[in-house]
Amino acid sequence: LSAMYPKSAAEFVYTEEAFKKRILSFILGWIIIFSGILSAATVALAFGSYLSGLIGIPSLFINIIFAVLLIVILSVINLIGIKTSTRTNIIFTLIEASGLIIIIIIGIPSFGTVDYFALPPASTFTAVFSSVALIFFAYIGFEDIANIAEEVKEPHKNLPKAIIYSIIITTVVYCLTAISVVSILDYNSIATSEAPLNAVAAEVLGPIGGIIMSSIALFATANTVLIMLIVTSRMMYGMARDKALPKGIGKISPKFRTPTIAVVLTMCITIVPILFGDISLVAHATVFGVLINFILVNLSLIALRKTKPDMERPFKLKPTIKWVPIIALLGSIICIALLFTFSWEIVLIQLIIVLCGIVVFYVMKSKIETKSIPINQN
Numbered sequence: 526l527s528a529m530y531p532k533s534a535a536e537f538v539y540t541e542e543a544f545k546k547r548i549l550s551f552i553l554g555w556i557i558i559f560s561g562i563l564s565a566a567t568v569a570l571a572f573g574s575y576l577s578g579l580i581g582i583p584s585l586f587i588n589i590i591f592a593v594l595l596i597v598i599l600s601v602i603n604l605i606g607i608k609t610s611t612r613t614n615i616i617f618t619l620i621e622a623s624g625l626i627i628i629i630i631i632g633i634p635s636f637g638t639v640d641y642f643a644l645p646p647a648s649t650f651t652a653v654f655s656s657v658a659l660i661f662f663a664y665i666g667f668e669d670i671a672n673i674a675e676e677v678k679e680p681h682k683n684l685p686k687a688i689i690y691s692i693i694i695t696t697v698v699y700c701l702t703a704i705s706v707v708s709i710l711d712y713n714s715i716a717t718s719e720a721p722l723n724a725v726a727a728e729v730l731g732p733i734g735g736i737i738m739s740s741i742a743l744f745a746t747a748n749t750v751l752i753m754l755i756v757t758s759r760m761m762y763g764m765a766r767d768k769a770l771p772k773g774i775g776k777i778s779p780k781f782r783t784p785t786i787a788v789v790l791t792m793c794i795t796i797v798p799i800l801f802g803d804i805s806l807v808a809h810a811t812v813f814g815v816l817i818n819f820i821l822v823n824l825s826l827i828a829l830r831k832t833k834p835d836m837e838r839p840f841k842l843k844p845t846i847k848w849v850p851i852i853a854l855l856g857s858i859i860c861i862a863l864l865f866t867f868s869w870e871i872v873l874i875q876l877i878i879v880l881c882g883i884v885v886f887y888v889m890k891s892k893i894e895t896k897s898i899p900i901n902q903n
């Protein structure tokens with residue numbers, strides 16, 4: 526889909542083109558904006574926790590202060606321009622990757638010493654399946670590549686490659702990291718640790734190992750927050766440009782060529798959930814919203830195969846049953862199943878977000894174009 530429609534506000538565009546229901550695409554865009562905001566808030570709180578622990582003054586208040594400062598600093602970087610943001614992202618990613626490589630290397634001597642398929646005595650399928658929803662948070666971000674399509678060279682060719690390669694590389698690294706962790710620590714130690722990778726490094730390298738991993742974790746969490754702030758502001762910009770949000774949000778800085786109002790608005794709203802200080806609650810709310818996003822994007826792919834069979838597809842998903850892509854169908858079903866694992870509090874949070882979106886939609890209705898979004902295919 527990113528190759529077919531290389532536009533900002535990607536999921537918003539896909540849904541609009543597939544279903545021609547502006548309220549549906551608007552609500553999806555609205556959910557994605559708040560999922561990005563909640564995701565940035567979650568990881569910013571994790572950053573605050575790592576930093577306060579590293580300097581020896583751990584407290585919720587200090588965590589929140591550090592998290593807010595991180596949001597402000599990274600928003601300034603986001604405001605300066607995509608080149609500055611990209612350079613920062615590359616540096617932080619290299620540091621982050623080095624931390625995972627360290628964990629993998631120190632775990633290699635212990636590979637094969639434990640049963641990797643053993644489950645805790647009290648484990649059930651329901652418990653395991655429920656944990657998948659939260660683990661899903663670690664895989665959020667690949668879809669965000671599509672939202673910077675307008676700032677990518679040859680997006681029709683490069684976007685699919687970027688998404689596929691990043692998923693493959695990340696999955697391999699994550700699997701090796703997980704094997705290393707469970708090879709060094711037992712599952713009880715992992716479950717009770719607030720920073721399992723730090724515990725692994727400290728177990729093998731001593732206290733200095735924990736300090737090194739905590740320092741690397743600061744760059745890793747900051748990197749994730751930066752990406753979420755970039756993507757969320759671009760979603761706001763794309764929706765404002767297509768008159769689904771007030772046009773002022775789509776204003777571009779003549780100096781930095783970035784969506785100034787969208788960046789500042791994203792920063793301000795992201796600070797709000799940080800003030801609650803509950804990482805788990807915010808993380809679960811984020812994943813719930815992302816699952817809704819994935820469901821509608823997969824359904825959009827299926828619908829477009831039926832409604833626009835002759836449209837050029839630089840990258841086509843196979844195999845299919847008639848015109849239905851099997852992977853997209855399975856993706857929708859699995860995501861729907863995962864929605865039933867969340868608590869009523871999380872469902873209520875998302876319901877409130879959706880209801881607020883509906884109110885905004887009808888307030889903006891006179892300004893929102895009901896026709897399809899014009900897509901430049903060139």
